[in-house]
Amino acid sequence: MDNVISTVRTSTLPEKATKKRDWIATGFHLLFLACAMVGVLSVGTIGWFVFHEGLPAFQQAGVAQIIFGQEWLPPALFGIGPMIVASLISTFGAVIIGVPIAILTAVFLAELAPNWMANIVRPAVELLAGIPSVVYGFFGLVIIVPMIETIFNIPAGNTILAGIIVLAIMILPTVITISETSLRALPGTYKEAALALGASQIYTVFKVLIPAARSGIYTGISLGIARAIGETMAIIMVMGNAPAMPGSLLEPARSLTANIAMEMSYATGIHSSALYSTGIVLLVFIVLLNSCLLYMNRKRTY
Amino acid sequence: MNKFNINNLDLFYGETHALKNISLNIPNRQVTALIGPSGCGKSTLLRTLNRMNDLVENVKITGDVHFDGNDIYQDSDVTALRMRVGMVFQKANPFPMSIYENVAFGLKAQGNKSKDEIDAIVEESLRGAALWDEVKDRLNSDAFGLSGGQQQRLCIARAISMEPEVILMDEPTSALDPIATHKIEELMDELRKKFTIVIVTHSMNQAKRIADKTAFFWMGELVEHNDTAELFNNPVDQRTQGYVSGEFG
Amino acid sequence: MLNRAQQDKVLLSAIWASATITILFLLWVIWHILSNGLSHVTWEFITTSYTRIGESSGIWSMIISTVYMVGLSLSIAAPIGIMTAIYLTEYSKPGSKVVKVIRFCTESLAGIPSIVYGLFGMTFFVTTLGLGFSILAGSLTLSMLILPVIIRTTEEALMAVPVSYREGGYALGASKIYTIWRLILPSAMPGIITSVILSIGRVIGESAPVFLTAGMVTQIPQSVLDSGRTLTVHLYKLTQELFSQSEWDQAYATATILIVLVLVLNMATKIVAARYNKASH
Structure with a gap:
């Protein structure tokens, strides 16, 4: 007998099944792969469209003119500086107010609340997460806006402050739910060890x-x-939407999102392109945000 | 008359050399036990026999495994192979469906049996696994309602429903209490009349009680292979000696 | 400086204060809407159509548009999303390039603000593909938006199916597709249903990308190529012209219906989860 010839095979070799069964298996494999490609294709198409449509405005008006420009007067001037400021301030304000409250509430639910109470509050918070943003906008419009008018004695309460408060309420459920989940996911040994050392x-x-x-x-x-x-609709409903640079929290302002939503339906040509560049700026912020998150979570994981 | 001929089999998980040049014959209608300390490759070898290792990433296999003279890695249809070589796992893994549906699953997957045929085979299989009397009145209830030992016998019934020639058992009693273990061992004594059984076990006593042949593995190598009594009473290799005398393992 | 015990007291009060604020705002939002809206949710309000001049101000056509939108978006996104999840968990090699690309794209899709979907949908589906402002253009846009939700939740559900089921299925010689169809998918069904319910909530709740693609016409859409106004868009439009008491009432009643819908969907996920927990041990 010959020496045994070893053949190298990997587990992924196609099995020599009956032809038909092979075809069916391959067919399904390809079908699932094709479906998985839909997501890839979607991102590609959206990205391509947004940039393809947005670039003409940048080319025609200049990147600096758009990003730092103070005047939004289509079809002549496309400065979205005020909107960038409005979006950043309203978001920042909402984070300053909402995040501490949310984290402390998460601590409350995960560590302090008696079970029965947590079992009532948690589903309520989840419910709050599912309420459509127009409902929050409506609430802001009928409660927060008039309240600001009364407290600060100003003619119109549709201000950045109203936007901040509504956004702060809206981000509560998101931050609470995820923070509470991660607090609860900690092994009980952490707490035991600290308490055993006499820590309060x-x-x-x-x-x-x-x-x-x-x-x-x-x-x-x-x-x-x-x-x-x-966020788009809630902001449109409470923030006044004036495209000018706001001087204080008690002035109206237009966010990047509001700019798109309000003018897209009738914009054409370079005006439409400028709305796309508004979208690009928005996407850049999202990418920056996610990079920040990646960086923070990578640096300190252990 | 051998059911399996394994020749110069090497198996790698990525960089890990899990099986080293194994050559082993598995005789027809006998019980062959694979023993050895954890991680010695006995379960890995078992899983090459019905190509369950195909499910693992980065597995590379060289050498060959013949089943009734056919190289299963070369010219066999894995589905057909697995119908002829059944498997029972370490922890009973009933599917989340009724007792009946569990046993009928493989038959329905084949898709060429009538309802009456399936009914008959389900009963026959449950009888074969010594479970029929316990479950005949609740075939449609959830399989998870059974005790651990019953679940394992259900899995055996599920395996024999395909009328396999071989049943591979991967430490089938390791999660069971002594009484349930005893029942399964009794059952295996029945099963050996019809099936070739290859069993991985960590219990030397179990191997002594049920196996005709025993193979001892050590760090991916097949150290010794002999009639069970011979292997336990007159081990040739020092490592076997140490293991069967309980020095390590 | 405060000592340790005093610091603890301050922090403890901060926690209680925060929790109280959260709960109060919660109750306030819901209470305010429901107390002003519930009495105006009448059978007539729900079942009559809307005309601008005001002789009829029901929301039947908005309900129909919303139902169309939910149904169509899900029938596009659910099969694609579920099959993507099957590909990721059952077919692909973990860590391979293809998986990384798919996963990166899915996550990116989830990160895109909904208004950008509106922007894209309006240019691509409404104009480029010539679908016009229509339920179809709206549903296509929303199905892209809910796709990541369905993929991720289904993937989690599939990954939670024990490996032993797959091994058991394959060891019986069942084909891969049979094992997936008869064993893995049924085991993951509660998770898949949850993902669908979550997506329904998402479709009902979206507004900006909806009116940019499906328009705001208040008539009952006769086909998927007609424009339609969903409930959220309707609420938005109502709030832009709150002049008469009747318009206030309509707005509150519409908001009430939206909250009730969210409540029902939330309860549905809880019921599915409870069933699932009872079934698995």
Whole structure:
């Protein structure tokens, strides 16, 4: 007998089944792959369209003119500086107010609340996450806006401040839910170890649990920010939408998203292109946000 | 008369050399036990026999495995192979469906049997696995309602429903209590009349009780292979000696 | 400086205060809408159509448009999303390039603000493909938007199916597709249903990308190529002209219906989850 000839085979070799069964298996494989490609194709098409449509405005008006320009007077001037400022300030304000409240509420639900209470509040928070943004906008319009008029004695309450408050309420559920989940996912040993060292419950929460859960909390915050900066309808309904540079929190302003939503239906030519460049700026912010998140979560994971 | 001939089999998981130049014959209608310390490759070898290793990434296999004279890695249809070589797993893995549906699953997957035929085979298989009397009145209830030992016998019934020639058992009693284990071992004594059985076990006593042949593995190598009594009473290799005397493992 | 015990007290009060604020705002939003809206949600309001001049101000046509939108978006996105998840969990090699690309794109899709979908949908589906402002253009846009939700949730559900089921199926000589269809998908069904319910909520809740692609026509759409106004878009339009008491009432009633819908969907996911927990041990 010959020496045994070893043949190298990998597990992925196609099996020599009956031809028909092979074809069916391959067919399904390709079908699933094709479906998986739809997502890839979608991102590609959206990206290509947004940039293809948005670039003419940048070319014609100049990048600096658009990004730093103060005047939005289509079809002549396409400065979206004020809108960038409005989007950033309203988001920043919402984060400053909303995130601490949300994280502390998450701590409350995960660590302090008696079970029965957490079991009522948690579903309620989830419910809040599902409420359409127009409903929040409506609430802001009928409650927050008049309240600002009364408190600050101004003629129109449709201001950045109203936007900030509505956005702060809107990001609460997102940040609470994700932070609470990551707090609950921590092994019980962390808490036990800290408590066994004589640390108080509060000390343990702030010095051990929150730092340990931070990557989840960062994710929650970044999703909250994404929701705030991408929010459209609620902002349109409460922020006044004037395309001028706001001088204070008590003035109306137009966000990037509002700019697109309000003018897209009738814009043509370079005007439409300028709205696309507004979209590009919005996407750039989202990419920056996600890069930040990646960086923060990578740097400190252990 | 051998059911399997394994020649110069090497198996790699990525860089790990999990099986080293294994040559082993598995006789027809006998019980062959594969023993050895954890991680010695006994389960890996078992899974090459019905190509379950195909499900693992980065597996490379050289050498050959003949089943009734056919190289299963060369010219066999894996589906057909698995119908002829059944498998029972370490932890009972009933599907989340009724007892009846569990046993009928493989038959329905084949798709060429009538309802009556399937009914008959389900009953026959459950009888074959010594489970029929316990479950005949609740065939349509959830398989998860059975005890651990019953679940494992259900899995055996599921395997024999395909009328296989070989049943591979991967530590089938490791998760069971002694009474349930005893029942399964009794059942295996029945099964050996009809099937070739290859069993991986970590219990030397189990191998002594049920196996005709025993093969001892050590760090991916087949150290020794002999009649069970011979291997336990007169081990040739020092490592075998150490293992069967309980020095390590 | 505060000592440790005092710091603890301050922080503890901050936690209680935050939780109270959250709960109060929650209750306030829901209470305000429901208390002003529930009494105006009448059978007539739900079942009559809307005319601008005001002789009839029901929301039947908005309900129909919303239902069309939900149905069509899901029938486009659910099969594609579920099959993508099957590809990712059952067919692809983990860590391979293809998977990385697919996953990156899915995550990107999830990160794109909905208004950008509106922008894209309006140019691509409405204008370039010539679908006009229509339920179809709206659904195509929204199906891209919900695709990542369906993929991710289904993928999680599929990954939660024990490997032992797959092994058991394959060990019986069942083909891959049979094992997926008869064993893996049924086991993952609760998760898949949850993903569908979540997407329904998403479709109902979206507004900006909807009116940019499906328009705002208040008539009942006769075909998917007609424009239609969904409930959220309707609420938005109502809030732009709150002059008479009747318009206020309509707005509150519409908001009430939206909240009730969200409540029902939330309860549905809870029921599915509870069933699932009971079934698995």
